[in-house]
Amino acid sequence: MAQQNAGNRTPNLSCRDCPTLRAAQWRVLTQAEVERLDRAKRTAAYSPGEPLFQQNSPCEGIHCFASGSVALRKTDGHGNSVLINLISEGSTIGYRCYYNSQHHAEEAEVLEPSTICLVPNNVLGELLAANPSLGEVFSQQMAKDLREMEQALLESVTLPVRGRVARLLRLLMDRFGEANETGEIVLRLPFGRQEMAELLGIQRETVTRTLNALQSDGVLAHTGRTLIVEDLDRLLDELEAE
Amino acid sequence: MAQQNAGNRTPNLSCRDCPTLRAAQWRVLTQAEVERLDRAKRTAAYSPGEPLFQQNSPCEGIHCFASGSVALRKTDGHGNSVLINLISEGSTIGYRCYYNSQHHAEEAEVLEPSTICLVPNNVLGELLAANPSLGEVFSQQMAKDLREMEQALLESVTLPVRGRVARLLRLLMDRFGEANETGEIVLRLPFGRQEMAELLGIQRETVTRTLNALQSDGVLAHTGRTLIVEDLDRLLDELEAE
DNA sequence: TGGGGCCCTTGACGGCCATCAACAAAAACT
DNA sequence: AGTTTTTGTTGATGGCCGTCAAGGGCCCCA
Numbered sequence: 001m002a003q004q005n006a007g008n009r010t011p012n013l014s015c016r017d018c019p020t021l022r023a024a025q026w027r028v029l030t031q032a033e034v035e036r037l038d039r040a041k042r043t044a045a046y047s048p049g050e051p052l053f054q055q056n057s058p059c060e061g062i063h064c065f066a067s068g069s070v071a072l073r074k075t076d077g078h079g080n081s082v083l084i085n086l087i088s089e090g091s092t093i094g095y096r097c098y099y100n101s102q103h104h105a106e107e108a109e110v111l112e113p114s115t116i117c118l119v120p121n122n123v124l125g126e127l128l129a130a131n132p133s134l135g136e137v138f139s140q141q142m143a144k145d146l147r148e149m150e151q152a153l154l155e156s157v158t159l160p161v162r163g164r165v166a167r168l169l170r171l172l173m174d175r176f177g178e179a180n181e182t183g184e185i186v187l188r189l190p191f192g193r194q195e196m197a198e199l200l201g202i203q204r205e206t207v208t209r210t211l212n213a214l215q216s217d218g219v220l221a222h223t224g225r226t227l228i229v230e231d232l233d234r235l236l237d238e239l240e241a242e
Numbered sequence: 243m244a245q246q247n248a249g250n251r252t253p254n255l256s257c258r259d260c261p262t263l264r265a266a267q268w269r270v271l272t273q274a275e276v277e278r279l280d281r282a283k284r285t286a287a288y289s290p291g292e293p294l295f296q297q298n299s300p301c302e303g304i305h306c307f308a309s310g311s312v313a314l315r316k317t318d319g320h321g322n323s324v325l326i327n328l329i330s331e332g333s334t335i336g337y338r339c340y341y342n343s344q345h346h347a348e349e350a351e352v353l354e355p356s357t358i359c360l361v362p363n364n365v366l367g368e369l370l371a372a373n374p375s376l377g378e379v380f381s382q383q384m385a386k387d388l389r390e391m392e393q394a395l396l397e398s399v400t401l402p403v404r405g406r407v408a409r410l411l412r413l414l415m416d417r418f419g420e421a422n423e424t425g426e427i428v429l430r431l432p433f434g435r436q437e438m439a440e441l442l443g444i445q446r447e448t449v450t451r452t453l454n455a456l457q458s459d460g461v462l463a464h465t466g467r468t469l470i471v472e473d474l475d476r477l478l479d480e481l482e483a484e
Numbered sequence: 485t486g487g488g489g490c491c492c493t494t495g496a497c498g499g500c501c502a503t504c505a506a507c508a509a510a511a512a513c514t
Numbered sequence: 515a516g517t518t519t520t521t522g523t524t525g526a527t528g529g530c531c532g533t534c535a536a537g538g539g540c541c542c543c544a
Contacts, residue, residue, distance in 0.1 A: 074393075075396075076397075077482075082395055096388050099381045099384075099385035106392060132377070135381060136341075139377060139381050140342055142341075143337070143338045143340075146338050146384060146388060147338065149388065149395065150316050150326055150348060151316075153395050154322070154324050154443075157443035158320070158324075192521065193522060194520085194522085201396075201399035204522070206502075208522065208524085209523090209524090224522090403530080436491070445533080446492075447494085447531090447532080448531060450492065450493055451531090
């Protein structure tokens, strides 16, 4: 267990200055409500590898990302797991749990050094009661999540491993990819093969072999945790199975 | 194509007498709002095999089930498809589509003779604006749906075909199963092997072989569209992979 | 009564991927 | 430094399930 200072308190960020606030969910809040949010939230810093919350733990509130990213994963009793979603700055998680006030059905594992604010359940309840638009925003978000989950379900049943690896790579490119001087996309993964395999529900060895196959097909090059996507179009073709 | 009278209008049922209304979503409505709902909804009858709505069709509103059942399925460009959910009387579908006001991401195929009411989008909007509790009910429903989808995603990646067949059978038992005089559960399927295979994203032949295997293991007996689950405990054991 | 679809079944074969095993490489610990 | 532990790679093997091909039961219709 390579965990360090789990969720250390940091000097609270002000919600007024938070770029996350202007985007996405919280945009509908009034100035007074932002103040209320600002006083109630708790900010904490997390290191890669630690859990933001664990499966079956009670939900304390909604987590709002100032910076960083986590992987949402669900695990069964045999140690098998799947990637549910990748969450990064500007996003919010925990609303599913809030609405049926149960326990987390999945684990949130921190991938990069992250700064994340927690809005406690009771404060969230106040805000929702005071401002119905906020509830609508969360509804829209959940409807979108459902749509993406349906797509993921379809692809996980139909696509072979090669396609599912490609799907994960595209997701990662959106968050961790950086353009190169030669036009290639450099992808510095926040995790190794082992975890990549777990996220896909496949074996470590299969990840190695699949990446080798993609490399000899000229789609990408890989050494350790660094991937270089050479032929983006070809990679996207892997996914056009729709 | 065995389709008949697609969505024939029937004499409108009154919402006041509808048992569906008292359960689930609409319970939070006031008497006046029920009247509003009653005047606006349109009732139609559907026969097995016809679509309630098709993938990529625009969403007209929320469908409320007075009786019958449909399968929600999503199909890709290669003809592969997966079962997203089974919906039957007392339930409602279409809220996902309402909240992001796009097109249906999946098809709803009628399984049994069904009577289904349509609540148009604009009326739904009025009700949601007038009664915030209704929005909360839908939020809770979507949060629950998300939870179930995550479980389905995990199982579709983890479980072998045998387990996924068992999962489908348990779902079907909840809706179509009837207890026997000898304590067995008789399951009269509303569809054949072909469709069962499509719902699971597998092949017809594999369904046959899997059911045969379950039969020789003493879990069930099958002839045509009739299944008899002999050893319920054993079937449930198939699923305790959590 | 026979014929033509349609769906289901059964068998044979092959490919994909999990599993096992051995080793290399890197990281963590003493 | 050396040792142990974790992680990554490579090869061999086998099982599961998709695919292809052939045959059987059932219904509809002439």
